[in-house]
Amino acid sequence: MSDHGNLVNPTLDAALLDRRRGSSSIFDASRPGRRGVLLPPLDVPGADPEALFGTLHRAEVEGEVEASEVDAIRHFTRLSQKNLSIDANLYPLGSCTMKHNPRINEEIARLAGFADVHPYTPAHLSQGALELMARLEAALIALTGFARVTLQPSAGANGELAGCLMIRAAHVKAGAPRKYVLVPDSAHGTNPASAHFAGYEVKELASTPRGTLDPAELEKKMTDEVAAVMITVPNTLGVFEENILDVSRIVHARGGFVYLDGANFNAFVGKVRPADMGVDVMHMNLHKTFSTPHGGGGPGAGPVGVGAALVPFLPVPTIEPEGAGFRLDFDRPDSIGRMRTFYGNFGVLVRALTYILSYGQEIGEVAENAVLNANYLRKKLAPFYHLKYDAPSYHEVVFDDKLQAAKGVHNIDVAKRLMDYGFHPPTMSFPLIVPGALMIEPTESEPIEELDAFADAMIAIAKEAEETPELVTSAPHVTPVGRVDEALLAREASRAGSFAPVLRAPVRRS
Amino acid sequence: MRYIPNSPAEQAALLREIGVSSVDDLFATVPREVLRKDPPPLAPPMSEVELRRDLGAMAARNAAATCFASFLGAGLYAHHSPAFVSQLLLRGEFLTSYTPYQPEVSQGTLTAIWEFQTHVALLTGMDVANASMYEGASALVEAVLMAERLTKKRTKVVVSRTIHPEYLATLGTYLANLGMEIVEVPAGADGVTSAAGLAAAVDDETFAVAVQSPNVFGLVEDWSVAAEAAHARGALAVGVVNEMFSLALLKPPGEAGIDIACGEAASFGIPASFGGPLVGFLACRDGFKRQIPGRLAGRLETPNGPVFALTLSTREQHIRREKATSNICTNQGLFALAATMTLTALGKHGLRETALLCLAKAEYLKAGIGRLGNGKFAIAFPGATFNEFALRCGPPVGEVLSALEKAQILGGVPYARLAPGAGEHEDLLLVATTERIRREDLDRFLDVLKGF
Numbered sequence: 001m002s003d004h005g006n007l008v009n010p011t012l013d014a015a016l017l018d019r020r021r022g023s024s025s026i027f028d029a030s031r032p033g034r035r036g037v038l039l040p041p042l043d044v045p046g047a048d049p050e051a052l053f054g055t056l057h058r059a060e061v062e063g064e065v066e067a068s069e070v071d072a073i074r075h076f077t078r079l080s081q082k083n084l085s086i087d088a089n090l091y092p093l094g095s096c097t098m099k100h101n102p103r104i105n106e107e108i109a110r111l112a113g114f115a116d117v118h119p120y121t122p123a124h125l126s127q128g129a130l131e132l133m134a135r136l137e138a139a140l141i142a143l144t145g146f147a148r149v150t151l152q153p154s155a156g157a158n159g160e161l162a163g164c165l166m167i168r169a170a171h172v173k174a175g176a177p178r179k180y181v182l183v184p185d186s187a188h189g190t191n192p193a194s195a196h197f198a199g200y201e202v203k204e205l206a207s208t209p210r211g212t213l214d215p216a217e218l219e220k221k222m223t224d225e226v227a228a229v230m231i232t233v234p235n236t237l238g239v240f241e242e243n244i245l246d247v248s249r250i251v252h253a254r255g256g257f258v259y260l261d262g263a264n265f266n267a268f269v270g271k272v273r274p275a276d277m278g279v280d281v282m283h284m285n286l287h288k289t290f291s292t293p294h295g296g297g298g299p300g301a302g303p304v305g306v307g308a309a310l311v312p313f314l315p316v317p318t319i320e321p322e323g324a325g326f327r328l329d330f331d332r333p334d335s336i337g338r339m340r341t342f343y344g345n346f347g348v349l350v351r352a353l354t355y356i357l358s359y360g361q362e363i364g365e366v367a368e369n370a371v372l373n374a375n376y377l378r379k380k381l382a383p384f385y386h387l388k389y390d391a392p393s394y395h396e397v398v399f400d401d402k403l404q405a406a407k408g409v410h411n412i413d414v415a416k417r418l419m420d421y422g423f424h425p426p427t428m429s430f431p432l433i434v435p436g437a438l439m440i441e442p443t444e445s446e447p448i449e450e451l452d453a454f455a456d457a458m459i460a461i462a463k464e465a466e467e468t469p470e471l472v473t474s475a476p477h478v479t480p481v482g483r484v485d486e487a488l489l490a491r492e493a494s495r496a497g498s499f500a501p502v503l504r505a506p507v508r509r510s
Numbered sequence: 511m512r513y514i515p516n517s518p519a520e521q522a523a524l525l526r527e528i529g530v531s532s533v534d535d536l537f538a539t540v541p542r543e544v545l546r547k548d549p550p551p552l553a554p555p556m557s558e559v560e561l562r563r564d565l566g567a568m569a570a571r572n573a574a575a576t577c578f579a580s581f582l583g584a585g586l587y588a589h590h591s592p593a594f595v596s597q598l599l600l601r602g603e604f605l606t607s608y609t610p611y612q613p614e615v616s617q618g619t620l621t622a623i624w625e626f627q628t629h630v631a632l633l634t635g636m637d638v639a640n641a642s643m644y645e646g647a648s649a650l651v652e653a654v655l656m657a658e659r660l661t662k663k664r665t666k667v668v669v670s671r672t673i674h675p676e677y678l679a680t681l682g683t684y685l686a687n688l689g690m691e692i693v694e695v696p697a698g699a700d701g702v703t704s705a706a707g708l709a710a711a712v713d714d715e716t717f718a719v720a721v722q723s724p725n726v727f728g729l730v731e732d733w734s735v736a737a738e739a740a741h742a743r744g745a746l747a748v749g750v751v752n753e754m755f756s757l758a759l760l761k762p763p764g765e766a767g768i769d770i771a772c773g774e775a776a777s778f779g780i781p782a783s784f785g786g787p788l789v790g791f792l793a794c795r796d797g798f799k800r801q802i803p804g805r806l807a808g809r810l811e812t813p814n815g816p817v818f819a820l821t822l823s824t825r826e827q828h829i830r831r832e833k834a835t836s837n838i839c840t841n842q843g844l845f846a847l848a849a850t851m852t853l854t855a856l857g858k859h860g861l862r863e864t865a866l867l868c869l870a871k872a873e874y875l876k877a878g879i880g881r882l883g884n885g886k887f888a889i890a891f892p893g894a895t896f897n898e899f900a901l902r903c904g905p906p907v908g909e910v911l912s913a914l915e916k917a918q919i920l921g922g923v924p925y926a927r928l929a930p931g932a933g934e935h936e937d938l939l940l941v942a943t944t945e946r947i948r949r950e951d952l953d954r955f956l957d958v959l960k961g962f
Contacts, residue, residue, distance in 0.1 A: 045870065100607060144873075240540055299840070339683060341674070348786070361554060
């Protein structure tokens with residue numbers, strides 16, 4: 001926590017802080033006549049756009065920025081200073097898996113031979129890229145036990161959709177698409193949405209008091225009309241489906257497929273191959289398990305592994321060996337088609353393969369240490385925060401705010417107060433079946449002293465909630481902006497049209 | 511392992527504190543028959559030295575545009591990115607931060623998203639843009655689904671066949687099970703969408719009409735043709751752009767009556783990276799903003815300056831799941847930021863000057879081809895183009911590309927590559943120029959063609 005009272009020159013500091021907070025956007029700082037890029041000279045005769053385009057010609061993009069390179073670098077550097085990041089702070093976002101991002105991955109992805117290669121480069125001039133994709137597919141097959149993996153989906157949810165479309169295509173090929181997909185009440189919200197977009201109606205499966213699936217309940221709901229069951233292992237409560245083998249048996253007995261949401265693959269990578277549990281299809285969020293950086297919202301990549309029954313339905317293209325090299329195969333008559341342009345988020349695939357090769361056969365240590373760290377935090381925090389589901393935790397542990405709510409302190413208040421202690425808040429938006437959830441995932445890349453510091457902060461906040469609850473409910477106190485009223489913002493921004501753009505005179509500061 | 515900080519002794523201390531004797535005790539609820547005893551069949555861990563050698567060798571087997579003069583485009587254009595952009599992107603506060611759901615500690619990312627939205631809105635002439643989509647083709651899908659929600663109970667989308675074939679293929683995949691019909695309108699002999707063809711295809715069941723400009727042949731289309739065809743029957747007009755620099759010189763979709771603009775913004779400094787990750791965009795009229803998919807940053811004016819936060823959450827995790835209008839969960843935050851930085855550096859003047867360079871180089875090449883005089887090559891369509899055009903080849907396209915390759919030129923994208931197996935336009939080569947192309951590259955290109 002910073003203490004402004006200790007500063008040598010409080011006036012100067014206030015001014016500095018104000019500049020850092022900034023007004024603001026680069027549009028406010030734009031000044032006529034400034035420029036940030038020098039372009040190469042025109043070395044061919046100039047073309048006259050007005051003559052070429054006639055009435056379709058546009059003379060200028062009104063309102064666009066005018067700024068120098070210095071302006072741009074200062075602006076974006078100051079913006080960066082208003083973000084928390086995993087590089088400097090423990091970021092215990094349950095299910096989102098904010099782990100260390102090795103910089104060698106970035107260096108490799110930036111090699112000109114990867115970064116500056118156009119996707120339509122002829123195959124004989126892009127064998128390295130094709131080989132990289134083939135090797136990543138082989139590594140993911142080694143870790144999952146599936147028959148094939150498509151690398152094309154752009155993100156985890158995009159992989160879910162690809163998986164659901166393949167399931168539907170397989171059922172159609174077998175005679176009927178079927179009607180329903182079963183999704184547990186603890187699942188990620190994208191699961192039902194993806195099933196819906198594949199043309200399915202979603203039916204919910206209620207969790208047991210241990211937060212897992214109830215085979216008896218599944219047996220009742222699993223009919224010949226059910227195309228698939230979408231499960232998450234460990235689920236969003238951090239609990240491993242102990243009955244996974246029963247689940248697979250029940251689903252397969254009625255001709256359905258088992259879809260595994262691989263968001264939490266980092267909890268068992270190298271320890272369990274999903275195909276061995278009877279899973280037929282699974283997407284992998286590469287950024288979570290294989291450390292590609294989240295980048296403030298993406299990009300991700302969501303490869304999907306499938307068992308032999310679903311291989312004919314993989315999206316096009318697939319990577320196939322040819323002679324000593326590889327080729328793209330578009331000639332797959334039963335394919336669900338294309339999920340996007342080109343071949344996938346290749347740059348993310350480069351980072352993921354680099355990470356997998358860094359660990360190699362020792363990658364199981366990722367899962368072991370992620371589970372170890374989560375259980376350590378569970379042990380330290382259990383006396384201070386309520387555990388709704390008292391089942392063994394894997395890589396994440398879900399508390400709720402029941403003990404604090406009596407004093408009017410809710411999970412959102414604990415989250416905001418954590419920012420004052422220099423930590424990013426845990427996840428609160430799910431699982432939906434835990435009201436007031438605080439879903440904590442430290443990952444394998446946190447050292448013991450950082451786990452202790454986080455636990456100390458959480459414990460201190462629990463005490464504050466008892467003794468000075470208003471300190472917690474009014475937090476955060478030392479962040480670049482105070483608590484944001486998102487409802488007010490939605491209303492005011494909507495009214496003022498300030499989503500984009502703001503076409504008005506720049507604000508001048510006196 | 512170097513990415514796991516706790517030493518074996520510290521790991522043992524954690525186990526003691528938890529009260530178990532081994533890590534495997536923590537995996538006690540995993541069925542024994544699936545818990546693996548042996549390590550996975552992968553190589554031993556690699557050091558950075560080995561990673562550089564192994565992966566560097568793979569990278570070296572690809573033809574980078576830095577080694578060839580590249581005329582490859584067809585939806586992805588290799589423009590220059592200012593040096594500071596990739597360096598600032600490596601700042602951990604951008605690179606390793608999460609989606610900005612906690613605005614108090616994410617004002618940097620949120621401000622940048624709002625700026626990205628503003629750039630997209632200004633360029634497209636639309637009122638509101640979102641925080642980015644996966645890439646252009648899926649942005650088209652989301653735009654079409656959005657139009658369907660806005661028009662209610664209609665079932666048909668009319669698309670021009672001059673939209674990038676991979677965009678149309680992607681649309682087909684997504685719409686396959688949603689009970690919507692895709693009606694494709696072929697191009698006229700001049701390579702642009704026929705107004706009569708569109709008008710004939712649109713009826714009272716149509717919820718959207720989608721066109722692209724510049725289209726897949728590089729030809730400039732008039733957005734208002736689509737807008738008029740759509741609005742005449744109560745449908746919405748969707749405009750697709752995959753070369754955003756064109757909007758520096760061409761009337762934007764928003765000024766021509768387009769309701770939803772979408773496409774690819776990778777031209778603004780995003781590395782080609784063999785086709786991904788890219789940065790899709792989606793923008794619309796103000797009245798439609800509540801149906802916009804994905805994320806949206808809003809700006810609130812306060813006495814202490816503006817505050818930014820994600821807002822109008824239509825995304826699936828915040829609402830009742832059966833009402834989800836999209837399964838989109840991430841945006842392309844880091845690359846939307848890269849595009850924003852690039853646009854800031856280019857600014858109003860750099861945008862236009864870059865666009866003029868691209869245009870002039872393409873016109874120079876087109877004029878040179880017109881003067882070849884060997885009767886083997888022709889500009890396929892007469893209409894105006896921006897930085898890309900379709901070259902009709904007498905000799906097989908593969909032979910032309912091989913000859914160019916010998917001169918260290920990646921000569922263009924065979925149209926047939928975009929739609930494998932379709933057997934269409936097999937004599938067309940799509941040739942694109944950017945500011946990275948020099949006059950000597952253009953002259954070398956012409957010399958090779960002259961040799962046929």
